Amino acid sequence: xxxxxxxxxxxxxxxxxxxxxxxxxxxxxxxxxxxxxxxxxxxxxxxxxxxxxxxxxxxxxxxxxxxxxxxxxxxxxxxxxxxxxxxxxxxxxxxxxxxxxxxxxxxx
Amino acid sequence: xxxxxxxxxxxxxxxxxxxxxxxxxxxxxxxxxxxxxxxxxxxxxxxxxxxxxxxxxxxxxxxxxxxxxxxxxxxxxxxxxxxxxxxxxxxxxxxxxxxxxxxxxxxxxxxxxxxxxxxxxxxxxxxxxxxxxxxxxxxxxxxxxxxxxxxxxxxxxxxxxxxxxxxxxxxxxxxxxxxxxxxxxxxxxxxxxxxxxxxxxxxxxxxxxxxxxxxxxxxxxxxxxxxxxxxxxxxxxxxxxxxxxxxxxxxxxxxx
Numbered sequence: 001x002x003x004x005x006x007x008x009x010x011x012x013x014x015x016x017x018x019x020x021x022x023x024x025x026x027x028x029x030x031x032x033x034x035x036x037x038x039x040x041x042x043x044x045x046x047x048x049x050x051x052x053x054x055x056x057x058x059x060x061x062x063x064x065x066x067x068x069x070x071x072x073x074x075x076x077x078x079x080x081x082x083x084x085x086x087x088x089x090x091x092x093x094x095x096x097x098x099x100x101x102x103x104x105x106x107x108x
Numbered sequence: 109x110x111x112x113x114x115x116x117x118x119x120x121x122x123x124x125x126x127x128x129x130x131x132x133x134x135x136x137x138x139x140x141x142x143x144x145x146x147x148x149x150x151x152x153x154x155x156x157x158x159x160x161x162x163x164x165x166x167x168x169x170x171x172x173x174x175x176x177x178x179x180x181x182x183x184x185x186x187x188x189x190x191x192x193x194x195x196x197x198x199x200x201x202x203x204x205x206x207x208x209x210x211x212x213x214x215x216x217x218x219x220x221x222x223x224x225x226x227x228x229x230x231x232x233x234x235x236x237x238x239x240x241x242x243x244x245x246x247x248x249x250x251x252x253x254x255x256x257x258x259x260x261x262x263x264x265x266x267x268x269x270x271x272x273x274x275x276x277x278x279x280x281x282x283x284x285x286x287x288x289x290x291x292x293x294x295x296x297x298x299x300x301x302x303x304x305x306x307x308x309x310x311x312x313x314x315x316x317x318x319x320x321x322x323x324x325x326x327x328x329x330x331x332x333x334x335x336x337x338x339x340x341x342x343x344x345x346x347x348x349x350x351x352x353x354x355x356x357x358x359x360x361x362x363x364x
Contacts, residue, residue, distance in 0.1 A: 013144040019155045032176055071158040073235060076223055078161070080168035087212075091203075101206035107199065 007055065021062035167223070 009024035034042045046052070068078040091098070143149070163171035177186040197203040 013146050014148050015152045016143070016147060016149075016154055021155075022152075066155075066158070067162045068164075069161075071161040072238060073159060073231075074161050075164075075231070076227065077164040077168050084168055098204050098206065101204050102201045103205070104201065107201055 019062075021059055021066050023059060167220075 006018060007024050009026075010018060011024075012018070015022075015024060028045060029038075029042065031042070047055075064078075064081075068074065068081065165171055165174060174186045177189065181188070194203075198205070
């Protein structure tokens, strides 16, 4: 799979129009249905190459797009989701500086 | 010609990739497109643009997450988890409530108020705008469909008219037959009149001949009679006439 090409598993004759939110490889158990004991095996089967991780993020982005952003009568939810996500992201970025604003010294 | 184009199978190779389509058009589009024989429509149906976004709770938290918890923890599970997590983060001051937190809180309250207050009206306005733009985008196609439909209607009317032409042909044929009949009868009359004229001519010729003969005979007889009358006979006749007149005059004077 080179840059700018469809995933290796994608075959237009079988799969029809390309859906960027879809995984065209061999389907595995969904993460929500994986038992704790099988988690390491499940993680071992993941494609952890750079392309695989990028593909995963891309599919996640497009799944979110189709689910919340692209519907015809879209609400405010995706915008709030982006805002909350940005809040968490920047809070994590600034956490080192935030630490100095703690109100109490000991936590239990 | 149009119907022939419509009957042609649409090649899937020239079909554009349609990622954004509403559910109403997708089934018809899928049915109209001829797919490859190995196409798996069960596991890989055509992507369809949703009419409504997925359900969320509290404005932004996906309902799926709550569903994920329900099967394992029951209805209160996600709330327990969320509250517990928030309590943990705040209690350990992993989430630190410095001055910006209160800024964020007030902004959030204002935002929620604005969404509750202005949301429905904005949604209504934007839905109307979306409908308008959809109508604008579809108008070209709809106009084409209407034109094709009206063309079909007019084509049907033309076909009806062509059928009527058959009747017209029959009428014309009848008309021509009538004309032929009329011409035939006219010619019959002509033959009749011409024959009659010739026969009349013959009759007239015979009549004239007979008249001439008669006159000639009469003339001949008169001439011969005149030639036969002598002066003595004429004198005797004259004197006889005078004697008759005299006797007549005598009879008439006695009566007066």
